[in-house]
Amino acid sequence: MSANAKLAERSRLAIWHPCTQMKHHEALPPVPIRRAEGVWLIDFEGRRILDAIGSWWVNLLGHGHPRVSAAVRDQLDKLEHVMLAGLTHEPAVELAERLSKLAPPGLGHCSFGSDGASAVEIALKMSHQYWRNTGRPQTSGFVALENGYHGETLGALSVTDIALYRECYAPLLQVGARVPSPDWRLAQPGETPSGYASRCALALQACLERDAERTAALIVEPLVQCAGGMAMHHAEYLRRAREICDRHDVLLIADEIAVGFGRTGTLFACEQAGIAPDLLCLSKGITGGALPLSVVMATDRVYDAFYDDRVERGFLHSHSYSGNPLACRAALAVLDAIAEEGVLERNRETAAYLNRRAQGIRSRPGVLHFRNTGMIWAFDVDGAGPEFSRDFSRRAVDAGVLLRPLGSTVYWMPPYGIGRDESDFLVDAVERLLDSR
Numbered sequence: 001m002s003a004n005a006k007l008a009e010r011s012r013l014a015i016w017h018p019c020t021q022m023k024h025h026e027a028l029p030p031v032p033i034r035r036a037e038g039v040w041l042i043d044f045e046g047r048r049i050l051d052a053i054g055s056w057w058v059n060l061l062g063h064g065h066p067r068v069s070a071a072v073r074d075q076l077d078k079l080e081h082v083m084l085a086g087l088t089h090e091p092a093v094e095l096a097e098r099l100s101k102l103a104p105p106g107l108g109h110c111s112f113g114s115d116g117a118s119a120v121e122i123a124l125k126m127s128h129q130y131w132r133n134t135g136r137p138q139t140s141g142f143v144a145l146e147n148g149y150h151g152e153t154l155g156a157l158s159v160t161d162i163a164l165y166r167e168c169y170a171p172l173l174q175v176g177a178r179v180p181s182p183d184w185r186l187a188q189p190g191e192t193p194s195g196y197a198s199r200c201a202l203a204l205q206a207c208l209e210r211d212a213e214r215t216a217a218l219i220v221e222p223l224v225q226c227a228g229g230m231a232m233h234h235a236e237y238l239r240r241a242r243e244i245c246d247r248h249d250v251l252l253i254a255d256e257i258a259v260g261f262g263r264t265g266t267l268f269a270c271e272q273a274g275i276a277p278d279l280l281c282l283s284k285g286i287t288g289g290a291l292p293l294s295v296v297m298a299t300d301r302v303y304d305a306f307y308d309d310r311v312e313r314g315f316l317h318s319h320s321y322s323g324n325p326l327a328c329r330a331a332l333a334v335l336d337a338i339a340e341e342g343v344l345e346r347n348r349e350t351a352a353y354l355n356r357r358a359q360g361i362r363s364r365p366g367v368l369h370f371r372n373t374g375m376i377w378a379f380d381v382d383g384a385g386p387e388f389s390r391d392f393s394r395r396a397v398d399a400g401v402l403l404r405p406l407g408s409t410v411y412w413m414p415p416y417g418i419g420r421d422e423s424d425f426l427v428d429a430v431e432r433l434l435d436s437r
C-alpha cells in the first residue's frame with residue numbers, strides 16, 4: 001500500500017470528515033496532503049495539486065506565505081495564548097485598531113470568535129440583544145436572502161437557505177423571513193443586473209414594511225453568495241438594502257466571511273456600494289489560512305447599547321480561543337502583505353489575465369453564466385446531473401487541480417499568489433475536464 005493510500009485509509013477510519021457522506025470515501029478516499037507551498041498542495045508521493053479553491057476560501061495569499069509564517073513563529077516564542085476576558089494582549093489590540101481604520105467607517109469595536117459561523121452567531125446574538133437593551137424585546141427576528149449561506153451552527157443555519165444543509169435540522173432552527181436573492185442570473189431577459197437588484201430591493205422593502213417591528217437585522221453576503229453557487233449581484237442591492245434598513249430601523253449585518261480581504265477586488269465588498277453595515281463579520285482569509293480566527297466589528301450605536309453598570313446588559317458571549325495571539329499575528333501579517341506587496345493591484349492584473357485565458361470556456365456550448373467578481377470565477381454546466389460535482393472533483397484531482405463544484409456550478413477562487421503559468425495550468429485543466437465530460 002502506498003504512503004498516500006495508507007494515510008487515506010487511517011483517515012477514513014479515524015476521522016469523521018466535515019461536510020462529507022463518509023460512505024463515499026469507500027470509492028473516493030480523501031486526498032492525503034503532506035505539505036503545501038504557494039498555490040500547490042503536495043502529496044506523499046510528491047504529486048502536486050493546484051489549490052484552485054484556496055482550501056475552502058481561507059488561503060488568501062498562497063500556502064506558507066513567508067510573512068505570515070514568520071509572524072506566527074515569532075509570536076509563538078512570546079505568547080501563544082491568553083484568555084481575552086479580563087486580560088488583553090498586543091496582537092489583538094493592534095488588529096482591532098487596524099481593522100477599524102481599514103473597514104467601512106464607524107465599525108470601531110471588534111469582538112473575536114474562531115470560525116466564520118461563530119462570528120455569525122455573535123452578530124445574530126448582538127442584534128437580538130441590541131433591541132432588548134434598547135427596550136424592544138419583541139424585535140428578535142432575522143431577514144435573510146434566498147440561497148444565502150452563513151455557516152452550520154444552529155443560529156447561522158437559521159439564516160442559511162440551502163436545503164441540503166438545513167432541512168434535517170429545521171425543527172431546531174429559528175424561523176425567519178426570506179427575501180429574493182439579487183443573483184443576476186435570475187434577471188428577466190433584457191433586465192440589467194442593477195435593474196434586477198433594484199427589483200429585489202423592492203421585495204426587501206415590502207418585507208420590512210410588514211415586519212420591521214419584529215426584525216432585529218437583515219443579514220447579507222455582499223456581492224457574492226458563495227456557497228449558494230457563486231451567485232453574484234450588483235452593488236446597487238447593498239446601497240438600497242442600507243437605505244431600507246435605515247428607513248425601517250433594522251440593523252444590517254454584512255457577512256464578508258468569504259468575500260473580505262480583497263476577494264471581490266476591494267478590501268471589503270461593502271466598499272463597492274459605499275455603505276457601512278452595523279455589524280461586519282470577517283473570517284476565512286483573515287489569517288491567510290494559517291489559523292482559525294473570526295471578528296465581528298460593531299458601530300458605536302450597537303456598542304453603546306451594551307455599555308452599562310449592569311452585567312446582564314453586557315455581551316456575555318465567549319469562546320475560549322477568542323482573539324488568540326497567534327491567529328491575530330497571522331492576520332496582522334496578512335494586512336501588512338496586502339498593504340506592502342501591492343496585492344490588490346496585482347490581483348487586478350491576475351484577474352484580467354485569467355479572464356483573457358478563460359475566453360474559450362466562456363464561449364463554450366454547455367457553459368452558462370460565466371461570471372467573475374474580483375478573484376472569483378464561476379460558470380454553470382448545462383445538463384449537469386446529481387453526480388456531476390463529485391465526478392468532476394475526482395477527475396480534477398487526477399488532472400492536478402483541486403476544484404469542488406457547487407452542484408452544477410464550477411468555480412475557482414485561487415490564492416492571490418497564483419502566477420501566469422499556474423493560471424494557464426488551471427484554465428487548461430478545466431477545459432480538458434469539460435472536454436472529457
Ligand SMILES: Cc1ncc(COP(=O)(O)O)c(C=O)c1O
Nearest residue numbers: 115116117149150151221257258
Ligand atoms: C458567507 C459565509 N458565512 C459564514 C461561513 C461559515 O464559516 P465557517 O465555515 O468558518 O464556520 C461561510 C463558510 O463558507 C461563508 O461562506
